[in-house]
Amino acid sequence: MSILLDVKNLGISFGGLRAVNEFDLTIQKEQLYGLIGPNGAGKTTVFNLLTGVYKPDAGKVILDGKDITGERNIEISKAGIARTFQNIRLFKQLSVLDNVKAGLHNHHPYSTLSGILRLPSYRKVEKEMDDRAMELLKVFDLEKYADHQAANLPYGQQRKLEIARALATDPKLLLLDEPAAGMNPNETGELMDMIRFVRDEFHMTILLIEHDMKLVSGICEELTVLNFGEVLAQGKTSDVLNDPKVITAYLGE
Numbered sequence: 301m302s303i304l305l306d307v308k309n310l311g312i313s314f315g316g317l318r319a320v321n322e323f324d325l326t327i328q329k330e331q332l333y334g335l336i337g338p339n340g341a342g343k344t345t346v347f348n349l350l351t352g353v354y355k356p357d358a359g360k361v362i363l364d365g366k367d368i369t370g371e372r373n374i375e376i377s378k379a380g381i382a383r384t385f386q387n388i389r390l391f392k393q394l395s396v397l398d399n400v401k402a403g404l405h406n407h408h409p410y411s412t413l414s415g416i417l418r419l420p421s422y423r424k425v426e427k428e429m430d431d432r433a434m435e436l437l438k439v440f441d442l443e444k445y446a447d448h449q450a451a452n453l454p455y456g457q458q459r460k461l462e463i464a465r466a467l468a469t470d471p472k473l474l475l476l477d478e479p480a481a482g483m484n485p486n487e488t489g490e491l492m493d494m495i496r497f498v499r500d501e502f503h504m505t506i507l508l509i510e511h512d513m514k515l516v517s518g519i520c521e522e523l524t525v526l527n528f529g530e531v532l533a534q535g536k537t538s539d540v541l542n543d544p545k546v547i548t549a550y551l552g553e
């Protein structure tokens with residue numbers, strides 16, 4: 301095993317509120333890792349710190365040996381972190397296929413000029429992108445919707461499309477913010493299979509925030525519990541979920 305993400309002593313304040321404090325997290329390559337905690341504990345703020353939406357005022361973030369602390373969002377995306385959002389953020393007016401291609405465009409190898417002039421090199425790359433985007437859609441059983449407008453997909457499918465788009469950027473680490481939110485139990489069951497599949501087939505490392513304990517206990521190998529911005533418990537999923545401190549934090553909500 302080798303470490304993909306190593307976070308030490310991370311912190312940020314908003315005015316007088318210490319939203320995240322002395323936060324440590326180590327994730328191994330190809331691990332399925334869960335970040336849980338009561339509402340307002342600081343989970344999304346951790347994602348925002350890891351992806352450069354916020355700059356930490358303390359601590360370090362090392363991704364695959366590279367210090368990315370305080371880098372801008374675009375640099376962190378290039379370094380290999382992709383995410384989905386609690387409130388789905390798709391290009392709603394674009395087709396399903398074009399949403400995935402938007403992720404692939406992060407890496408497009410042709411120049412802007414050849415794109416404008418529609419040169420053969422551009423057309424070849426576009427064809428490759430179409431093929432690659434369709435492959436990703438197939439993974440998520442979305443290929444039949446390729447030409448549909450993203451806004452017209454049912455909610456559960458939009459969540460899957462957001463994951464497909466994030467994967468299109470070819471990340472090292474995939475962050476999923478409440479992927480099962482708004483899903484029915486059947487959809488959540490399918491989502492669990494799909495997340496496992498993504499880890500296995502893409503050798504992906506995944507950190508997810510989730511309130512659905514069935515999903516958390518079903519697929520996460522290790523957990524960190526945040527409470528009032530601080531780590532309350534950390535370790536193997538079954539140990540953490542049976543920790544009396546954790547049970548109290550949830551019941552005390």
Ligand SMILES: Nc1ncnc2c1ncn2[C@@H]1O[C@H](COP(=O)(O)OP(=O)(O)OP(=O)(O)O)[C@@H](O)[C@H]1O
Pocket residue numbers: 314317319337338339340341342343344345346
């Ligand atoms: N930009 C901001 N400005 C001020 N306060 C913020 C900001 N972002 C987050 N907070 C505060 O930081 C705390 C942690 O919020 P955060 O959204 O990270 O919690 P969470 O654990 O993701 O909650 P939930 O499970 O409800 O999504 C909350 O008190 C929130 O109000």
